Amino acid sequence: MLRTTRVLMLALGLVLMFGTGAFAEKTYINGIDANYPPFAYVDKNGEPAGFDVDSLNWIAKKLGFKVVHKPMEWSTIVQSVLSNKIDMVYSGMSITPERAAKVNFSDPYYTVASVYAAKKGSGLTVDKIQHDKVRLGVQSGTPQVEWLKEHMGKENWNFTLKFYDSAPLAFQDVMNGRIQAVAMDAAPVNDAIGRGLPLAVIDTFGDHDDFGVAINKDNAELLELINKGIKMLKADPYWEVLKEKHLKGNDH
Amino acid sequence: MATPILQMQNICKTLSGKEILRSVSLDINRGELKVLIGPSGAGKSTFLQCINYLLTPEHGQIVLEGNIVDTASKKELYSYRQQVGMIFQDFNLFDHLTALDNVAIALRKVKGMSKKEALDIAHKELDRVGLSDKGNLYPAELSGGQKQRVAIARALAMEPKVLLLDEPTSALDPELVGEVLSVIRDLAKEGLTMIMATHQMDFARALADEIVFMQQGEIIERGSPASLLKEGSGTRTADFCNKLSDMCEEID
Amino acid sequence: MLEQLAVVLDALPYILQGALVTLGIVGGAMSLGLVMGIPMAVGLVYGPRFVRFILGIYVWFFRGVPILTLMFLFYFGIFDLLGLNLSALSATAIVLGMTSAAYQSQIFRGSIEALPQGQLKASRALGMSDMQGVCSIILPQALRLSIPGWSNEFSIILKDSALAYVVGAMDMFTRTHFVASRTYEHLTLFITAGAIYFIITMVGVKLLLTLEKKVRIPGYTT
Numbered sequence: 153m154l155r156t157t158r159v160l161m162l163a164l165g166l167v168l169m170f171g172t173g174a175f176a177e178k179t180y181i182n183g184i185d186a187n188y189p190p191f192a193y194v195d196k197n198g199e200p201a202g203f204d205v206d207s208l209n210w211i212a213k214k215l216g217f218k219v220v221h222k223p224m225e226w227s228t229i230v231q232s233v234l235s236n237k238i239d240m241v242y243s244g245m246s247i248t249p250e251r252a253a254k255v256n257f258s259d260p261y262y263t264v265a266s267v268y269a270a271k272k273g274s275g276l277t278v279d280k281i282q283h284d285k286v287r288l289g290v291q292s293g294t295p296q297v298e299w300l301k302e303h304m305g306k307e308n309w310n311f312t313l314k315f316y317d318s319a320p321l322a323f324q325d326v327m328n329g330r331i332q333a334v335a336m337d338a339a340p341v342n343d344a345i346g347r348g349l350p351l352a353v354i355d356t357f358g359d360h361d362d363f364g365v366a367i368n369k370d371n372a373e374l375l376e377l378i379n380k381g382i383k384m385l386k387a388d389p390y391w392e393v394l395k396e397k398h399l400k401g402n403d404h
Numbered sequence: 405m406a407t408p409i410l411q412m413q414n415i416c417k418t419l420s421g422k423e424i425l426r427s428v429s430l431d432i433n434r435g436e437l438k439v440l441i442g443p444s445g446a447g448k449s450t451f452l453q454c455i456n457y458l459l460t461p462e463h464g465q466i467v468l469e470g471n472i473v474d475t476a477s478k479k480e481l482y483s484y485r486q487q488v489g490m491i492f493q494d495f496n497l498f499d500h501l502t503a504l505d506n507v508a509i510a511l512r513k514v515k516g517m518s519k520k521e522a523l524d525i526a527h528k529e530l531d532r533v534g535l536s537d538k539g540n541l542y543p544a545e546l547s548g549g550q551k552q553r554v555a556i557a558r559a560l561a562m563e564p565k566v567l568l569l570d571e572p573t574s575a576l577d578p579e580l581v582g583e584v585l586s587v588i589r590d591l592a593k594e595g596l597t598m599i600m601a602t603h604q605m606d607f608a609r610a611l612a613d614e615i616v617f618m619q620q621g622e623i624i625e626r627g628s629p630a631s632l633l634k635e636g637s638g639t640r641t642a643d644f645c646n647k648l649s650d651m652c653e654e655i656d
Numbered sequence: 657m658l659e660q661l662a663v664v665l666d667a668l669p670y671i672l673q674g675a676l677v678t679l680g681i682v683g684g685a686m687s688l689g690l691v692m693g694i695p696m697a698v699g700l701v702y703g704p705r706f707v708r709f710i711l712g713i714y715v716w717f718f719r720g721v722p723i724l725t726l727m728f729l730f731y732f733g734i735f736d737l738l739g740l741n742l743s744a745l746s747a748t749a750i751v752l753g754m755t756s757a758a759y760q761s762q763i764f765r766g767s768i769e770a771l772p773q774g775q776l777k778a779s780r781a782l783g784m785s786d787m788q789g790v791c792s793i794i795l796p797q798a799l800r801l802s803i804p805g806w807s808n809e810f811s812i813i814l815k816d817s818a819l820a821y822v823v824g825a826m827d828m829f830t831r832t833h834f835v836a837s838r839t840y841e842h843l844t845l846f847i848t849a850g851a852i853y854f855i856i857t858m859v860g861v862k863l864l865l866t867l868e869k870k871v872r873i874p875g876y877t878t
């Protein structure tokens with residue numbers, strides 16, 4: 153058994169090393185942000201895991217294609233779709249007008265709130281965050297950044313934005329006091345709380361965020377396939393199992 | 405009368421805008437030793453380097469055994485240089501090679517000999533200059549005199565028809581001059597054709613077939629040592645030599 | 657403390673696999689830089705004017721443009737235009753290698769120019785072609801002189817290899833970040849990764865020092 157796993161891992165490695173062209177027929181490459189638990193991360197064995205990874209694996213099995221999850225740098229991930237280095241991004245990607253101008257999005261498969269969060273017992277409120285001179289951590293390239301930038305000018309909010317590559321890095325800085333609060337998707341915040349980090353959600357803000365799968369505009373076939381798969385998954389009891397497994401405390 | 409083995413005809417050379425050689429011509433017959441003397445800056449070294457095209461003269465030609473050397477052909481140039489050896493003032497031994505390999509390398513690279521053949525010859529040539537026990541030493545482990553003798557062995561291994569020597573003893577400590585001159589003396593006795601720039605007047609007087617006195621890029625006087633250096637001959641050569649020996653006394 | 661140790665021990669095999677990727681990138685980049693850098697240095701010293709000009713532009717470009725920009729430019733631009741479907745690992749190695757070629761050419765050029773002028777002259781006087789003189793007289797000496805600069809370049813490339821993350825190569829740095837995102841032990845894990853980088857640097861530099869001693873010419877100093 154161990155041996156088979158090794159052989160599989162080697163094969164996977166080879167596929168990753170020698171590019172995407174070799175098995176184009178039935179294997180799709182899914183770019184993931186492995187720094188975005190609980191939607192996508194790498195588990196103890198170094199294998200991609202998470203809500204989105206499990207979802208896509210299920211869909212692939214049902215619809216009869218193979219999928220390889222490839223951890224990618226988030227800030228250039230849309231570019232990677234455009235240059236066909238990956239076939240899709242099924243990895244907690246919010247549907248935004250800017251992204252939708254470049255790639256197709258599947259039907260939304262999950263809605264997540266944006267939240268302010270701070271260290272447990274900080275005493276911060278939404279009002280304090282917006283009007284005191286608070287240092288607020290955000291993840292670069294997320295819709296929260298756009299929303300906050302737009303509103304802070306209009307409404308004379310006084311916080312300073314600090315940008316991070318990943319949500320967990322921002323949480324680290326909340327813990328050591330370099331920033332006072334974060335503004336991001338509820339999911340990574342709840343995931344961190346679930347893993348024992350002394351964070352507390354203060355409140356939601358802004359618009360709800362819809363996650364969709366990003367696919368190259370030239371690939372209508374895959375879009376159709378994924379939409380079909382998402383529909384099937386949401387109708388299946390496994391959907392609830394997945395939410396229970398990965399997203400406890402996120403439903404609203 | 406036999407043709408001279410090597411003829412230099414109207415050699416002109418300008419270096420960084422300064423005219424160093426003004427149409428210098430010189431013939432040498434097989435087995436002769438010609439000694440170039442003259443003040444520094446007279447063009448002796450430039451002339452020697454022009455003879456085997458380490459410097460390319462602007463005008464003039466060189467004739468080896470009746471054939472004009474065609475420098476446009478690389479092949480002919482390389483073959484010509486094999487036939488006209490050169491000894492430098494500062495030895496220019498290849499620092500990364502042992503004495504033996506210094507002698508052997510050109511045999512292998514230029515003459516295409518096997519390693520064994522080349523080393524056999526190298527042993528012989530080192531023996532000829534009295535260094536058979538120093539073959540495995542590197543240049544940095546040899547004295548100046550030994551280095552120059554290795555350089556001579558290296559040149560001789562190519563079996564040159566003419567050997568050019570550019571002040572071969574002037575970089576040596578006085579006590580080391582003798583061993584090098586004695587090697588050159590032996591070569592002269594064996595009948596090797598040589599053109600040598602030197603300030604060693606005793607040596608020139610004893611062995612030169614002709615002394616060639618150069619000044620400001622021209623040959624001013626030439627003749628047998630006896631006629632040029634005769635006491636009270638009033639030649640510029642004799643004048644120069646007197647100054648030279650005065651200087652030596654002052655230094656001593 | 658014990659908890660953190662457990663996280664590190666748990667993650668170590670995964671991170672060490674990343675160290676292999678990192679070594680692959682560094683090895684590839686150093687080799688490419690060497691293979692390109694030597695002829696470039698020869699061209700810079702002995703080449704005709706237009707060759708020197710072109711090489712000068714190459715060196716100026718790769719030294720002047722940040723590596724991050726080069727990675728994007730090549731990975732998403734030039735390699736795609738050329739129709740090369742390169743993996744992130746090979747793309748990183750090639751971009752770092754081409755950058756290193758610019759730096760290595762300068763290391764070798766410096767060494768060649770530090771050699772006495774007479775070396776090439778002497779080889780010519782023996783009837784060697786310039787090519788033979790450069791290959792069997794100049795380069796063996798210049799490369800020896802270049803080892804200290806080269807080991808410097810090694811440690812720089814090792815650190816630059818962490819930039820592989822931008823194109824998604826699974827090097828040590830990227831993997832460490834992944835584990836940290838799952839476990840929230842950033843400091844501990846990055847210190848561990850730092851220690852591994854440090855050990856690799858130390859071993860590499862030590863090996864090069866041994867090489868330097870091994871090929872040293874007896875009695876020779878410059």
